[in-house]
Amino acid sequence: MTVPKLALSDNSEAALAKTKADVIVIGTVQGSDGLELAAGTDAVDAALGGTTADTLRDLGASGKAEEVVKLPTMGKLPAKVVFAVGLGKRDSDGAITQEQVRRAAGAAARALSGTTRALTTLSAVDLQGAVEGTVLGAYTFTQYKSAPGDGPVATVDVAAPESGTTKEHKAALKAATAIAESVLIARDLINTPPNDLFPASFADRAKKLADAGGLEIEVLDEKALKRKGFGGILGVGTGSSRLPRLVRVTYRGAKAKKKIALVGKGITFDTGGISIKPAANMDNMTSDMSGAAAVLASVVLAAKLKYPLEVTATIPLAENMPSATAYRPGDVLTMYGGKTVEVLNTDAEGRLVLADAMVRAAEDEPDYLIETSTLTGAQIVALGNRTAGVMGSDEFRDRVAGIARATGEGGWAMPLPEELRGELDSRLADLANVTGSRWGGMLAAGVFLREFVAENLPWVHIDIAGPSYNTSGPWGYTGKGGTGVPVRTIAAVLADIADNG
Structure with a gap:
């Protein structure tokens, strides 16, 4: 993980005259009468003779979202080039949102690949959005490339929102950088x-992160899982030669106000098992541990930001493979806690490992439980590739969905219809792992998980099947591959709980 070095900078004309940046990034807005310059561009515009907006219009720039237009400075600034990046249209209140800044900063960071040093004035519009967008947009994963090409921009000077810098600005820069870096942990x-990433190696990487952050960690191997009765994790994971694990990482904040359980699905690869998937696009199933990556990154972040909370990430890890030892359709598994499940489809494996993990997480008596997973293709059918489905306790569900939208990660509250519970009835066991219907698959999976939530525990399930992995071209601060959703949502929920209970 290579992250640009970030530092606060003054945004005055005097400071600009001495900048060491090769490129200066400014924001543009798509106004009703054409392109407008965003806040923070006054000093740059003055140095360029006050004609920046006119010149950009002449070049065909409109200020539309993520548009990047390059403007030579002709020696009027030490930097050779200005990148004018579009923020799009103002919202109904006439404001530019943090997410607009984040996406613009991401687009600029992608365009800055190979640059030694840049100065961004997007931070004058929104500091957090500019920092997060810059770090996330600059991200590339080149570990396996023999010729990785240009790296990300090396150093970015972040213009302070007002003249000079303050302790508040420095604190905001530090927090935003920590949040973005945690997203990158998940992406990696x-x-x-x-x-290279299977249950045991994931556990090893979790231990390195935990040790580096001074966190507690517990790892259960297949023998401990059998001894303790984790039937769901074992059922899914024993079809692979790389046997399952359960990892628990705990951060105990000083004067912790609340206790939060995080649970994330960690299927390190999903063939579908005996109910094997089609070959087309099966390679994308390398992302089926995105929930596990997100909750691990989130507990590490909680420690970095010193939230006054106790946070434990419970991470069930398994590889779902077809083999002579794989579980079968028709098997009955005894889950952790004693409930039995008839397996009707081995490709509905995530809910089985999550059920074990959620029951174990509830034994800590948390105040809230947040679970996230690439659980159902039905999420993509219902909500597309960028909007997570959010289910659970009504009040907490709505709270989390609202926070998800505010962070720009997106989330939509979905119901858990009571009539779907009857469709999970089994002739052999307490319940089946799928219904007999093709309809409402995302909701049915949530109803299944609800069976394993402790009574009166506020909980939420975030289905990120689509948002966790970008199979299309780069956009905003999101490249191809893992996105790190919903790390920023979880961080914002933890901050909200710390502040409001």
């Missing part, structure tokens, strides 16, 4: 190929 895990 997701993008690591499954021959």
